[in-house]
Amino acid sequence: MSNLILQRLADLDASAWDALVPSAQPFLSHAFLSALEDSGSVGGRTGWTPSHRLWVDAQGQLLAALPAYVKAHSYGEYVFDHGWADACQRAGIAYYPKLLCGVPFSPVTGPRLLGYPEAAGQLLDQLSQGLAAQGLSGLHINFTDDLADALLSGREGWLERLGCQYHWRNHGYRDFQDFLAALASRKRKQIRKERDQVAGQGIDFDWRLGQQLSEAEWDFVYACYANTYAIRGQMPYLTRTFFSLLAERMPTAIRVVLARQGSRPVAMAFSLLAGDSLYGRYWGCLAEFDRLHFETCFYQGMDYAISQGLQRFDAGAQGEHKLIRGFEPVLTRSWHYLTHPGLRAAVADFLEQERVGVRAYAEEARDLLPYRQD
Incomplete structure (x- = not known):
């Protein structure tokens, strides 16, 4: 050996x-x-x-x-x-x-x-x-x-x-409303309010597979990702080329949700899908919108997992704020x-x-x- x-x-x-x-x-x-x-x-x-x-x-x-x-x-x-x-x-x-x-x-x-x-x-x-x-x-x-x-x-x-x-589990929910019905009344109202605040700002969401994004859209994805480091005065770990290579080598595993205000993209969340799990990895926005982070990184992923029959959503490390949104330790x-x-x-x-x-x-x-x- x-x-x-x-x-x-x-x-x-x-x-x-x-x-x-x-x-x-x-x-x-x-x-x-x-x-x-x-x-x-x-x-x-x-x-x-x-x-x-x-x-x-x-x-x-x-x-x-x-x-x-x-x-x-x-x-x-x-x-x-x-x-x-x-x-x-x-x-x-x-x-x-x-x-x-x-x-x-x-x-x-x-x-x-x-x-x-x-x-x-x-x-x-x-x-x-x-x-x-x-x-x-x-x-x-x-x-x-x-x-x-x-x-x-x-x-x-x-x-x-x-x-x-903190990971979110799909306990056989029919849709997002069914998930909300499993929550205590006060928590249910809080999540509804957060989602309504995002919708009230005229923001819509568009889910894409890796092969469905153009290079210009990948430029936007990377700009959002890099901005999460720039606002902390840090350099991003990943290069722009990484995203293009990943889109070329494993496109069917990639899921990107784009947040748009009208025709203008303003934020994104990048995930990988495998088996019965969705893995939320990178997020970023290029402008400040109230509650947009929670919607793009959490609720959109939970909604997508329910619609696709996935059992688990791992939205990344840390974040005690996930607990009150249903993510279990x-x-x-x-x-x-x-x-x-x-x-x-x-x-x-x-x-x-x-x-x-x-x-x-x-x-x-x-x-x-x-x-x-x-």
Whole structure:
């Protein structure tokens, strides 16, 4: 068996990679990950150096893989370890570079240890044992699925971290009004008021598939996306080319809702659809409109999920304001292997206390859900 490093996903046949990826996992597909690389969204000076790990047999057959990146910072991961890095700097311990297994800029739970479980476990063990020799402070695996959790929980040195997101579930609603009927009266009135406020500003919505957008419309989508960073004085993670490549490579998975005031587009929300789930990823607007964010990012996606018979709408990380709109708290997991024994011990103690707090928070958050109690 051999552990290989792949620095460009384009150097591996797409069918070989995708054969390891379970169905309905668009963020792990060769098309999505290679679009990030080929567009310059990762690689180069971005601080994300592709370093995918492959486990092959003597005949060169690919048995397992990890989508991985050598990181020179902790941005774009959505599992925040800046505090760990700061503590290392004060103590004179090198925290960067580190190795991250995950999907850049995409806090979506899914498979991370791809391929046959036994082979993935062998790859993981060899990789963790060789980190120090490669000058890496640790390996971090973010937003894992149940299979990865099972493989990692029994392995020495791995530390579990919990997080909390908010996902909307379709409990067999016939339409959006049926969803509203499941809510407490005050919450139902609040959502109706928010939707009426947007409609009262003369704003309509138009859903498109990836192949239905012109390059000019993709320019608008990107302008909206980039503006969400510009207003915070930041540079966007993704390049304009990424969106064109994604539209070319996986058009049927893309869903974009355009908000228009008359003939003028003013906002958009970009999502990917796979299996029974809709994943809301990027949003932006070029002017200020009251309640437009809630309508474009939440209610439109919920409405679309109901109309298409989808079971779940993941509208992205964070956002307690999702709770009162029917998004339920969901625990997420990440796993961390740190080579420095002192750092590992300190982080282990921190995570033990943090897990208790996260679990308690998730339980308390359920009290804020708007559903009727009868």
